Amino acid sequence: MLNNYSNERQPPNSKPKRERKNVSFDILAAPASDAPTIRKLAAAAASDAPTIRKHVSRSKSEGPVLNLKASRARDAFIKHNNDREIGGRVKLAEGHIIEARNVDALQFFSTHHDYRRGKIREDYIPTFPKGDELYKNSTLTPGAEFQKAMYDDVVGLYCVNAKNEPVTIEMIGNYREAGVSEQLLINLSKMKITQPLPIQCFLIPFLLNCPDQDIVASAPTGSGKTIAVMLPLIELSIRAKKFECARPPHAPYVIIVGATRDLVHQLCLDSLRLANDTGIKIKCAYGEYQREANARHIREGCDILISTTGRFVDLVDKEDVLVQHARYLAVDEADKLVTDELIQDLKLVLENRIRPDVVHALFSATFNEAVLGILPKLLRNNFIRVELQTESISPTVRQKFYNIEPFDRKEELPYDIKEFMHPEQYRVPKTIIYGEGRRTIDYLAIYLSMKGIRSISMHGGRSQSQRNDAWSGFINGKYQVLCASNVAARGMNFPDVVQIINYDAPIDFDTYVHRIGRAGRLGFKAQAITFLNPTDTQQMILASHIVPALKKLGQKCPLWLKTMANFITFGTQDDINVYL
Template sequence: MAAATAASPATANSDGEENYEEYIPVAKRRAMEAERLRRLRLSKPASAPSSSAAEVVSDLPPPPPLPPNHPTAGAGGGGSDASAKPSLLVKATQLKRAAPEVTHTEQLIMQEKEMIEHLSDRKTLMSVRELAKGITYSDPLQTGWKPPLRLRRMPRAKADELRRKWHILVDGDDVPPPARDFRDLRLPEPMLRKLREKGIIQPTPIQVQGLPVVLSGRDMIGIAFTGSGKTLVFVLPLIMVAIQEEMIMPIVPGEGPFGMIICPSRELAKQTYDVIEQFLVPLKEVGYPEIRPLLCIGGVDMRAQLDVVKKGVHIVVATPGRLKDLLAKKKMNLDNCRYLTLDEADRLVDLGFEDDIREVFDHFKAQRQTLLFSATMPKKIQNFAKSALVKPVIVNVGRAGAANLDVIQEVEYVKEDARIIYLLECLQKTPPPVLVFCENKADVDYIHEYLLLKGVEAVAIHGGKDQEERENAIESFKNGKKDVLVATDVASKGLDFPDIQHVINYDMPAEIENYVHRIGRTGRCGKTGIATTFINKNQTETTLLDLKHLLKEAKQRIPPVLAELNDPLEDEETMAKESGVKGCAYCGGLGHRVTDCPKLEHQKSMAIAGSRRDYYGGGGYRGEI
């Protein structure tokens, strides 16, 4: 207490109170200092100070002493150093004045970059074990495959010239050279013969570059328009991996798989499984080891799937829900799995399977080769996916989200009540088969019933029907027994209907990505198709602007109802060039920027709704869709 009560030398001495100086509060001292500086500034002329000014300054009283604990105490003696050390407010003002003028366009671009960085700052697509132990992989997997010597010696300039010719954009280090012939890929003869039987003589652009990349063991993001042959890019190398592993060390009961393909819908998984089986049959016939694939989807008895697992499985094609179920129950393990493909990767994330996929990653015990494929993969998915990939190669054929140029797009304004009648007229445009898309299940059932009453051979599928009914409908439509398939977007993701000449959008989807996938069911493998879309006042202006820009990009006829729309992006080509992103970086729509993205707003509202359900005790568990 003695130290606390002792008077300082500045306030008292041995003479008691004779030399006592009155205490001046800090606020008052600051006011006095400000007044002194003001007077000093007023007395100082624009040029050098005069003698009279110097006298005025000399007549000013000295500033009061500051206490030792004051922030500016000991920094040059009171306020004499104020001009040398301006306040933070003064510094900020000076910086603002010195900063260059920021235009409105530059300000929007900066805002978009911040939004994209924030969107990309999500949990990385890695297993919990890898994150916890800090495990990272720096080198891609080695497969032992090498292209022929003449391709390895191909000059880089010639490889770039071939890519320009095929409109292939690549991004990555040490990209393997493109292969213009299937024989250059060193595939077994039975696989080459099967390709010829299917009428596939020359590889498509995505196959020209994608197959050498995957066969060499590199991680890859593959982006190409619908119907361009992406499935073969990841199916053929997977079969090669399975054969190689089986020949080196045969699989025993309960082991496997060596490779896995994850799809967003059961129909797409079944289609991919059928493609794999088509190539395995001729291989087995000529003496190659037996390769057992497994179709792991919901809606099917799990016991039949477990029987295949018990024998030892080489390849698994799965939907996320059933796969997660098998792994959680320890009915199957991924100890030997080193090949993973996410087909329609952006749809897997959008449909809410992101956490399921991350749980699947937890079951990998070592490094794997990871491949992501889609027709619509905006930057936000690419940035998010790169966390799981090792030195990835991005192979892009055309703009991500662009429509297939082999599809003639016809957009017609049809009133809500007249759509069902006009649908019958549209069915007369081309011979069957015809695919009709709707937004909701109720419309699918309504149109299906109406067409049956009118004598049209039609079938329908949507998420509310059981798996057997869905499979029978798809099978009868593919075999030509039925002329029309009415479906929701469950049939729009990657399904291959080779002979479809006409797709009708009974509803214009709210997201332009779904529109691109829908019309991509026709015009496949170089054939020409027609897509008719009904629009009316129920669609938002943002959706219609996205459609208008998509038609303009594909050099299609723009109907008057779209041409008359007030387009805010028509004069913003400069912004697209400066930002490096044309349209929206979140959903790929060309009619708006990311700051006005309706899909982003919807995702935010869904996230808020989900958090509220958890807060009030609801939700918390999402079963398989």
């Protein structure tokens, strides 16, 4: 029955006690007729309940399903229903019902924001598959334009030292030439990876054979930087373990720092695939990972640690991680960490704790001039800089732009534009929609689900377990559309994504490059759609960078977009400051 309250007799002169339990409701309703009812119930529950998990999905026969979990959600739904209870179900409309089931409160609050305390409860412990399950959805299938995009369009490798003097580089033709362990080659074959990409041809032998030089490497999104970094670092850890002396179990050889929790989680998963059956212990650390469990897992043995900056600093400060034995410090999406001054903070924490000869390796798809100017202060004087000379945006991604006036309603644009539907199969291709603001992103996911499109949201307001479930469900095909903030813009690998929609335009060109770089990987054709406001000055600055990129790629540029770019290009700095 739906009644979750205790009917036991209470002592005299005492108020009846009500037993509190969390209840999850599944609303099954037709997409057209009952959508207003579902929205009304969702709004009522959200205003009445302290904790709501808004999540919308759809099955072919049942229509959209809106799951609401909250301790007082039951009252909100009963208040909007006058029908009678039927065997533990409440009748909502003819042919549609609300099903109720008990939910363990401890389990519920372990994956949600605890608004009662104003903070996130760190009770989440990530899990990773083992054995053959590791390689599920890990195979990389090349697209029709693979040879052209990954090899033919590459002009070359630009390599200079700290004094901007050209440097001769060593290259390999295949993975076996690098001298890596046989087990690593087996693991690569399980991932259907047989031939190194251009950036891998240089980075793998460099990291293996040059232990006394720092490196800064830049290559476009989807060019194979993860394997180029992780493969040699795992091989170096294998070699070090053969000759190791007394070393504490929580003193890793390699430390890898990522810009976001989601990137760290995915890097750990990719590394586990490469290091399977090699004896190398890889651990991750990031916020919302239950602190005591995180430290305990690392103390059980850690050869390679992959972490976010904040959690890593905390672990080092509490001596749950010892860095004295670390030989390599790699930073993924390094330009983001440099811009946010996180690397500077990291260096201060590691000062006098880490070896002075530790190798620093910084990687990203974008390094602007401001970031490059800071790097000499962070690295040794003999560092080298490598750049894969090709277009920053993949030529297989067709870019389209829509002129949106300030007060135009954008809610229905993702559903109405004809490019959103597959022209032959009449289905929605795997799509990522980027937005600004958590409510906007949640609204988009709910709206598209009401339209029958399986969608999920991913942003900083969701717990880490929800974010992991969102991107893994999107990769596995459970959802057709991922509505996300910039937490899913950098470093994340989403196979088979063929469409990017910038519902809210990014704030700068680097973010634009990272966003549309989630699609069109390994030679697959894709398209990127961006909504722009021609009167927004920040977007005018963005347009001034987009127009030259379109010209280099030979793609069409609408006249109104050129006008936006010209306003910034031909205006003086004083003219621009008036509007900023």
